[in-house]
Amino acid sequence: MSRLDFEDVTVRYGHHTVLDGVSLTVPEHQIMGLVGESGSGKSTLARAAVGLAPLSRGRVLLDGRPVQSQGRRRPIQMVFQDPSSSLDPRMSIGRSIAEALPERLRRAPQRAEIARLLRLVHLDPDRAADPPARLSGGQRQRVAIARALAGRPTVVLADEITSALDVSVQGAILNLVREMQRDSGLTMLFISHNLAVVRYVATHVAVMAAGRIVEQGPTDRVFAAPATAYTRKLLASMPGGGPRPGP
């Protein structure tokens, strides 16, 4: 079981209310997409679930229980938007991943596990000793994903994980996300501004505007028959502005 519930979650920075009573259920073993304008509070919602944003009201529950935020094993992991700041520039990528492993391993099994994780995200295991500066943005983001998976989470929060990636890599990562989800039954909150990407990976989608959820439901229903004007506006602003002739 791994259902993630946000109940009446409210986050304020000073007088600025970023999240305003958000209630949202991420169904277990499903990928829920979260779309919405820049600054609407998508990242803040994810950060609230892992204790990185202060709740002024409400709570976040994992399977009906408050999320564990102590100790070595963390069932919720997060992958961030900005690949340039998501890895410690002074640490080799192998060490960054090792740090997230839930239990201490001996040298050889640890090396094997890091290699497995790197291969999982299509990186050459020989690069484990490289510092992040030697990696391109897309490669760093793949390391960040490997690090999140290292913690063997039941829920993964993915905040714009493909927005800084190449389309070719994006395809591979999206395939990877779906594959992982299918194989391990991960529950995921998948934040993205790209509706086509969300449509492809997510079974459910929630639309956020100005700190509130304005619409949610199965992806095909929401995208085929949007109930609010806001969602229609989002759909209309896809680049190209509509259907495009095929090659």
Added chain:
Amino acid sequence: MRRRRPEVLRTPLGIVGITLLVILALLAVLAPLVWGDRATATHTDNMLAGPSPEHWAGTDNLGRDILFRTLVATRLSIVLTLAATIFGVGLGLLLGMAPLLLPRRLGRLVVAFVNVLLGFPSLLMVLFLAVILGVSTTSALLAIGIAIAPPFARLVYALGAGVAERDFVAAARIAGVHPLRIMVRHVLPNIAEPLVVNATVTASSVLLAFGGLSFLGIGVQAPQFDWGRLMQDGLAIIYDNPLAALAPGVAFVLTGLALNLTGEAAAGTFGAKSRIRTTRSLTERRSVSPRSNTRDADTDLVLDVRDLEIAFPGPYGPVSPVRGVSIALRAGEAVGIVGESGSGKSMTALAVAQLVEEPGRVTAERLTFCATDLRSGRRTAHDALLGTSLAVVFQDPMTSLNPVMRLGSQLGEAARRHQGLTRRQASARAADRLRAVHLSDPERRLRQYPHEFSGGMRQRAMIAMGLMGTPRLIVADEPTTALDMTVQRQVLDLLQEIRRKHGTALLLISHDVSVVSSICERVLVMYAGRIVEDLPAADLYTQARHPYTRALIGAVPEMTTDLDAPLATIAGQPVDPRHVPDGCAFAARCPRVTDRCRQEEPTLQAGPAGTVACWHVGDPLPAETKEVAVG
């Protein structure tokens, strides 16, 4: 990583500073062993003597040799300085890290406490503490340590808070790494450089403070002696023998100088790393490569780049991430560059903006911006031209925005320098530009720091910064990557609007074919540092002929993509610029590859729509019509 010569040792200041420090360290170790006896031997028959061949700096009131005493005192002076500095720095580290580790409330209390301590003049504090703790060397040491702790604590806190803000720290917290371990492993190493610099400079004031206390008689007590005490002894006889006070004085000055020079030099190298360094290594290349575009010198070109090559030194010979790229842009023209990460798109943009960092070398047969040859001439003249006429919007807004400056000052800075606006005008202009990029409440935003912005907002702030002037060319490197669809649309519309109004040329770099094709007239496709296809954007979806271009187009998920099949991806990895293969660089991933491709490199050839570098554009597709490997 390989160890290099420490950067401190690359500047004359640093060399002098470090050399002095080494000499002092040697003296501290050796002097008491070699001259210890002579420094303490009393000669009642030769008291208060002036300089002589036996006693170069004379003798004191017990007939002891002043020069040797000064040399021998090096050890105590330096040991005490180090001890007090270490104690103070340690205390400062604790006080500075505490607010980052303690619960919020308690942390604030510590910050407030440190701020109160900072209010006391430190000399006063030293005197106060020295009196309270009693007169002894130990209490002087404690007093000085306690006095230097608060400013150091504040520095630790300010720098540490900046690093703690970053995602890798958040990731470690989510992974369940203990906060103390996060401090030691992630935060401290990333702020170590400025802390070391600061501690070095602090040590020189500790030296003086200790000397001062000894001089006043509340530091080192007889029979021990440090330079401060020697100074006091010397002052009593200054009219008989000025050297008695001068010798320890010189020791003070030299040691202070050594510490300060080293600190300054270290600070200089540290600062240089965070600033963008540009190379001035442009050299003309005479050989005309066949790849260079044959268009003649054209005066209404805003940007004219031919056969651009960028090379970095590597362990096995130079590595070239950009190899023979030519781009020409007219006023008002929008050209897009697409390609995977590592294909050299961003490096090309950096070279145009003269921002390639050391040790990169940029060479080109032609590199002309607004009719000015950027390869020669005075640097300052180019800076002014680039500052006003070229706007660069980068992929990663956080690295281009200064985290410790309010947005308003950052936007205003350039406008005030290059356009001579007053502070008020600059701030009005900044607010206007923020409104233009559709940031709500611009006046409030101007007073905020970059970390208070969402990813998308930072990106728009960056674009606003580029628009503070009226640029002739905007180089935008992935400007909308982090933006949601609505804002992306607005930003692209905004760029279009600027182009139309001011005839600004646009070089738009993106990995997203749909973004580039939606606003550019021409699209350049880059692979492994070369342009492999150049065609009108309108023809991109219908006329693209290079297998790589077609694969890029096929990899973008659309609202109609089949949900049951895996997405199309390009098999294999992009080419590592360290190992560029012979022949066509795309060969390893290409569905149409033949032996010829692996041996001979194709060059750009004109076709019905644009130019393309591929041997097999005309050939029919291989058996399966899908050009991209699925998986």
